[in-house]
Amino acid sequence: MFQIKAKDGKGRVGVLKTKHGDVKTPALMPVIHPRKQALDVAKYGAEIVITNAYLIYKDNKLKQKAIDEGLHKLINFNGPIMTDSGSFQLSVYGDVEITNKEVIEFQELIKTDIGTSLDIPTAPFVEREKAEKDLEITLQRAREAVNYKKEQNMEMLLNSVVQGSTFLDLRRECAKELSSLDADLYPIGAVVPLMESYHYKDLVDVVMNTMKELSDTRPRHLMGAGHPMIFALCVAMGCDLFDSAAYILYAEDDRLLSTRGTFKLENLQEMPCSCEICTKYTPDDLRAMPKEKRRDLIAQHNLHVSFAELRLIRQAIYDGNLMELVEERCRAHPALLEAQRQLANYTMDLEKYEPRSKKSAFFYTGAESLSRCEIQRHMQKLREMPKKTNLIILPPTRKPYSKFTSGKLGEFYTYGSNNEINIEDSDFMVLDIPFGLIPLEIDEVYPLSQNDAPKTYDVDSIEFLEDYLYEFSEYYDEILIHSRIVKKLELENCNKYDFEIRYKKDDVKKIKAIADYQFGNGAGEALFTGNINIEKSKKTGKIRHVYDGKTLIVNMRASDSYLILSKEGAKRLHKAFNYPKNRVVVNEDSEPFALDGKSVFCKFVVECDENIRSNDEVLIVNKQDKLLAYGKSLLGACEIKQFNTGQAIKTRKGMKK
Amino acid sequence: MFQIKAKDGKGRVGVLKTKHGDVKTPALMPVIHPRKQALDVAKYGAEIVITNAYLIYKDNKLKQKAIDEGLHKLINFNGPIMTDSGSFQLSVYGDVEITNKEVIEFQELIKTDIGTSLDIPTAPFVEREKAEKDLEITLQRAREAVNYKKEQNMEMLLNSVVQGSTFLDLRRECAKELSSLDADLYPIGAVVPLMESYHYKDLVDVVMNTMKELSDTRPRHLMGAGHPMIFALCVAMGCDLFDSAAYILYAEDDRLLSTRGTFKLENLQEMPCSCEICTKYTPDDLRAMPKEKRRDLIAQHNLHVSFAELRLIRQAIYDGNLMELVEERCRAHPALLEAQRQLANYTMDLEKYEPRSKKSAFFYTGAESLSRCEIQRHMQKLREMPKKTNLIILPPTRKPYSKFTSGKLGEFYTYGSNNEINIEDSDFMVLDIPFGLIPLEIDEVYPLSQNDAPKTYDVDSIEFLEDYLYEFSEYYDEILIHSRIVKKLELENCNKYDFEIRYKKDDVKKIKAIADYQFGNGAGEALFTGNINIEKSKKTGKIRHVYDGKTLIVNMRASDSYLILSKEGAKRLHKAFNYPKNRVVVNEDSEPFALDGKSVFCKFVVECDENIRSNDEVLIVNKQDKLLAYGKSLLGACEIKQFNTGQAIKTRKGMKK
Secondary structure: OEEEEEEEOOEEEEEEEEOOEEEEEOEEEEEOOOOOOOOOHHHHOOOOEEEEHHHHHHOHHHHHHHHHHOHHHHOOOOOOEEEEOOHHHHHHHOOOOOOHHHHHHHHHHOOOOEEEOOOOOOOOOOOHHHHHHHHHHHHHHHHHHHHHHHHHOOOOEEEOOEOOOOOHHHHHHHHHHHHHHOOOEEEEOOOHHHHHOOOHHHHHHHHHHHHHHOOOOOOEEEOOOOOHHHHHHHHHOOOOEEEEOHHHHHHHOOEEEEOOEEEEHHHOOOOOOOEHHHHHOOHHHHHHOOHHHHHHHHHHHHHHHHHHHHHHHHHHHHHOOHHHHHHHHOOOOHHHHHHHHHHHHHHHHHHOOOOOOOOOOEEOOOHHHHHOHHHHHHHHHHHHOOOOOEEEEEOOOOOOHHHHOOOEOOOEEEEOOOOOOOHHHEEEEEEEOOOEEEEHHHOOOOOOOOEEOOOOOOHHHHHHHHHHHHHHHOOOOEEEEEHHHHHHOOOOOEEEEOOOOEOOOOHHHHHHHHHHHHHOOOHHHHHOOOOEEEEEOOOOOOEEEEEEOOEEEEEEOOOOOOEEEOHHHHHHHHHHOOOOOOEEEEOHHHHHHHHOOOOEEHHHEEEEOOOOOOOOEEEEEOOOOOEEEEEEEOOOHHHHHHOOOOEEEEEEEEOOO | OEEEEEEEOOEEEEEEEEOOEEEEEOEEEEEOOOOOOOOOHHHHOOOOEEEEHHHHHHOHHHHHHHHHHOHHHHOOOOOOEEEEOOHHHHHHHOOOOOOHHHHHHHHHHOOOOEEEOOOOOOOOOOOHHHHHHHHHHHHHHHHHHHHHHHHHOOOOEEEOOEOOOOOHHHHHHHHHHHHHHOOOEEEEOOOHHHHHOOOHHHHHHHHHHHHHHOOOOOOEEEOOOOOHHHHHHHHHOOOOEEEEOHHHHHHHOOEEEEOOEEEEHHHOOOOOOOEHHHHHOOHHHHHHOOHHHHHHHHHHHHHHHHHHHHHHHHHHHHHOOHHHHHHHHOOOOHHHHHHHHHHHHHHHHHHOOOOOOOOOOEEOOOHHHHHOHHHHHHHHHHHHOOOOOEEEEEOOOOOOHHHHOOOEOOOEEEEOOOOOOOHHHEEEEEEEOOOEEEEHHHOOOOOOOOEEOOOOOOHHHHHHHHHHHHHHHOOOOEEEEEHHHHHHOOOOOEEEEOOOOEOOOOHHHHHHHHHHHHHOOOHHHHHOOOOEEEEEOOOOOOEEEEEEOOEEEEEEOOOOOOEEEOHHHHHHHHHHOOOOOOEEEEOHHHHHHHHOOOOEEHHHEEEEOOOOOOOOEEEEEOOOOOEEEEEEEOOOHHHHHHOOOOEEEEEEEEOOO
16 A cells, blocks of 8 residues: 655655555645535546545535546546545534545545545643543544444545644644554644744644654655644654645635745746746746746746655655755755754654665764764764773874875874873774764764765864864763874873874774674674784785685675675674674564565564664574675664564575575 | 946846946856857856857857857857866966967957956966966966056956965955956856865865955956856855856766766666656666666756756845755754864954844754854944843743743842842843853843744854853843843852842833944944933834834834834934944035935945944945935945945935935
C-alpha cells in the first residue's frame, strides 16, 4: 500500500498505491469542490486530489450522481481521490447530519480511494478538558471505522486522523492508539489555525510529538497544509501528504504563492517565478484581465510553484540534503526560523532516521546547523572512543585534515604546567566548525571531511567550539592547543609550550580508530590482528584493502572511508562483541536464505541492535547468535522493527558460501 | 542613458537606454557566439546580449558581413548589443592582433550599442607589481578610448573596465580614475576565477571596494557573472548587469542552473523548478534525447531560472526586502554565507544608500542579520539621543511595545544599590532582537516596530543584547532591568528592586523624542513650543497632527511614525539647526522654482547634509541659508551629490506660497 523509495532523515520519497493508480509522495492533493472544478489540476502535476464526501452526501443531486456514476466521474478526475468526512463542517457548525458509520459507508459506496472517519477536530489552545473529551470520541470513531471496514470487507483505504489540540501528550497518546489500529493513512488534523497564525513553532511541537508514536510504515498527511513555504520543513518532520484549497482560494484573492511567502498581485511589478504563467504574462497583463481568467492563471501559477517545490524536495531526499533545503526555506520568515530552532529540541528523534553516510556533503548554513543530528551523533561517538592521556588540538587545514597535516606543526600552548608531555600517548584532533573535535585518524570518515562551513565564525560557532573544548579537556591529563586556535578563540590562561610537536601518520592506528568509531570500542583490536597488510590505491594513496597475511579483513570505501566487512572481518567482529551489538537477528525460517547470502526482509527480523542506522555494516545472526551472513542495513533500527514489508539488509555474503 | 527607477540599499532597478531600445536592470546579457546562435534568447527573456567584437574582427567573413550589414544582422538580434574587445583573449593568449583604437573604431563601425576598450584583465592573487603594471595600461587605454570616442563623436556607449586584481586599493584607485573619465558603463573585470573557485568572500571585497569609488550614476556590470545563485548578493552590492555563457556552456555539459547551485542531469530524478521545461519533461526524458535537443532544452531552463531570479530581485527592490532575499540565497552554499558575513565589514558603506523608511518589515533571518545597517544606524542614533539619569529596561511585548505596555510592569532588578530611583528622570526602553534597546517613545518609528525575529535566541543574539546593555549602562546612573530579561540573559550581580514601576505615556514626550530621533537633538524642543495641541486618529488612536494652537506644525505618517513638516514646522526646524544640518542647498538659478514648490533636481544641488538618506524630510535652502522650501528626499546625500539628472527632492511646499 505504501512503499518507501528513498529517505533522508525522517523525510522520505514513497509510493502510495491505490485502486486508481500510484502516487509519488511527498504529494500535494489539491482540494476539488464537488460542485465546481475550476481547473484540470492533473495538467499541472496533481496525481491525487481530495474532495469532501459530506458535501456530496448533503446535496441530493450530487449524492445520487456519485452513487450512480461514482465519485471519479462526479468530479471528473481519473486518478486517486481522497475524501474528507465532514469533520471540518463539524468543527465549524458544531454538528453534522451524518454518523460515523454512515459516512464510512457512503465513501465506500461512491468508490473513493481513501476515506476518512468522522473525527473531531479540536482547535489549538483549547481547554484541556475539551481536548480530552474530543479525543475520546475521535479514537472511538477511528476504532469503529477500522472495525467496520474490516467487517464489511471494504476496498477503500482508511484515514485515521490524529487529534489532541496543542496538548503534546494527547497528540502522542492519539498517535500511539491509532498506530495500534493499523489504519492505512494517518492525517494530522486541526493544525490549520497554527499555520494561519504563523505558529509554526507550535506546529513543530504538534507534528514531532505525533511522529514520536506514529507508525513509519504508513503515509502521514498534514491536513490543510497547502503553502509551499512550509513543505520542506514538514517533509523533514515526516509528512508525506499535503492538501489544500490554497491554490484556488489565494488565486481568487489575487495572491500568488511562493516558497518565500505570498505575493499580492497589486504589489507586483514583476512576476516572481520561472513558470509558464510568470514568463508569459506581466502583473499588468493579469490586472487587466477579467477576474475569472486571472484567477485561473494565478491558480495555475500556484500549482506550478507547489508541485515544483515538491519535486525539489524529493530530489533533495534523493541527494541527501533535505535539511539544507529546510534551513534555506526557513529563512523566508522569522516564524519559520523560530520553528527550525524549535526542531533542534527533537534532534535525537531525527537522528534515529539519519543515514550514517550520504552522497552529499553536510553544509553548515548558519548557527542552527550546529543542532543537526550528525553533529550530536559525532560528539556522542567521540565521547565513547578510547582515549590517550593527552590531547593535542590542531587548527583546521584543507580537508581531509590528515592529508594536509605534516612536519612541524607550529606553536602550541598548554593549560597549566609546561612540562614535556608524551607525544606517543596523545590524541591528535582538529578543532573545526561544524564537527568540533575530529581525531586525525578518522577525519576521512563521513561526514567529518564531507562538509563545508564558513571560515569566519559567528558567536554561536565560537561558543560551540569553546564548549566542545571544555568538555573534552576533562577527559585528558594534558592539553596542548595550537596558537592559531588560542588566538581565534581568545583563550586565556594558556602558556607557551616549549617543545616541538610532530604528527606521525600511522595506517594501523588509523584503521583501528575507524573500526572503533564505526563498530564500537575494541573493534579495531579485534579486527586487525596477525600480519596486518594494508593495500592502498596507487592513484589516490588512500587505504583500499586490509589483510591479515593474505586473508582480506575489510575494504575501505573511498567515498566515506567506512570499513566494509569481508567474511573474515565479519567473523572477527562477531567474536569481539556480544549479542545484539552490530547485529540483526532473523527468525528460524529465514536462516537458510541468510546463509545463502539472500537479502533480509524486515518481516523476518526479530531483533536488532538499536544503534543500527541506514548504511551501517551489520552482522546477520539467528537467535542463538550464530553468524549467518553480513551486509549493509538499508534502514535504521527503529524502522526495521516497524516495517513488515521490504528489505532491511542488503546482504553482502552468507556464511555458507 | 541610465535612469534609476527604484532602490533598496545599493541595489537598484534601472533603465539603460540604447539606440536599440531600453533595458530593464538588473539584467543578464546572454553571451552570443558570433558564429552560432543556438537559441533565440529574446524568447526566454533576454533584452540585451553580449558578443565578442574581436572574434568578429579576426574572422574575415564575419568581419565583412558585420561591416556591410551591421552587428545586429550578423548575430540576428534586434535589441541592444554589448561587445567585448578581445581582452579575454588577451588574458588567455597573452596577445591580440588589434590595438585599443582599432577595436574601438571597429565596434563603432559595426554599430554595436555598447563597446569596450582593450583593458588588461589581471587575474586574482597575482604579484602586486604585475597588477600595477597591468592597471597602468588599462587606465591609459580607458582614457584613450574615452577621448577617441569624443574626438570621433561616436554614437556607441563605452565600457571602461575596472581592474586591479585582488588588491583592494588598486580596485579603488582604478574605480576612482575611471569614474572621473565619465565613461558610460563600468564593468568590473577579471572576477571569474574568484567565482569559479567559490572565493565569494574575495569577490565581496573586490566589488565593495570598487563600489566605494565607482560612480552611482552609471550601470555597473559584473563581467562573466552568470550563475543565478549569486545574482541577489551582487545586486545588493550595486551590480546592474551580468553576462554569461553559463546558460549554454552548462547545458552542453548537462548541468542545470538553479539559485541553490547546479544540478547534474545524471543525478536528477526530479526536475528542479517550475519552468516550462521542468513541467513538460522528466530527467529520463531529457537523458533519452539526442544531445543537441537536450542541450537546447536545458539552456532554456537555465535562461528561465536566470531571468526569473532577476525578476524576483527587481521585485524585492520594489518591495524593499532585497537583503532578506540575499540572506536566503546565501544559505545555498557555505562559501556564499562566508561572503555574506564578509559583507558585514561594509555595513556603513551600505547604510549610506539605505532608505530611512520602507514599506516592508525588517526580517531577521539569522545571526548575520544583526550586522545589517538598519541596526547599526539605530544604535548610532540612540547614542546621540538626549538621555535621562536612569534607564529602565523592559522585556518585549507585542509590537508596538508602547501600545502593550501599561499598569504595573512587574519585578525589576538593579545593578548595585537598591535605593528608590526617580522614575520621572528615567528613560524607558525595551530590549529586543534585532534592534537592541528601543525607547518606548519612538518605538513606532520605522523599523523599530516594523520588524520580526524569532523569540528563541541563539548565542549571537544573547551576546548582541548583552553588549548593547553593557554599552548603554555606561550612559546612565542607575539601571533597572526587568526580571524576565535578567532570567533570559542570565545576568549576574542583580538585586531585586523593591519599588513599583509604572510607565506613564506622554504624547508630548513622544513627539519630541521622535523629532530628536528624526532630525537631531533639540528638534523636539524647537518644533513643539507654545500651545501644543495633538490630534489623534479616531480609528487607531495614533497621533496624526500636531498644532501650536491652530497652526499645524507636523503630521505624523501612520505607516512609519515619521514626522512630516508643515510650513511652520519647516521654519522652526530651520531656526533650530545650523547650516547644513537637515538641508539641501540649491544654486541661485533654481531658487525661484524651489520657492514656488517645484521639485529639486540633482543638478541644482550644490551641497547637502551628508546624513540625509532617501525618504528623509529635508529643508531646501540657498547658499545664504534662506529657507526656500521643504520636502522629501528621494536619494541619499552621496547620491544627490553624484547625480546630474533626475529629481533629488520631492518638494512638499515652497515658502513663497
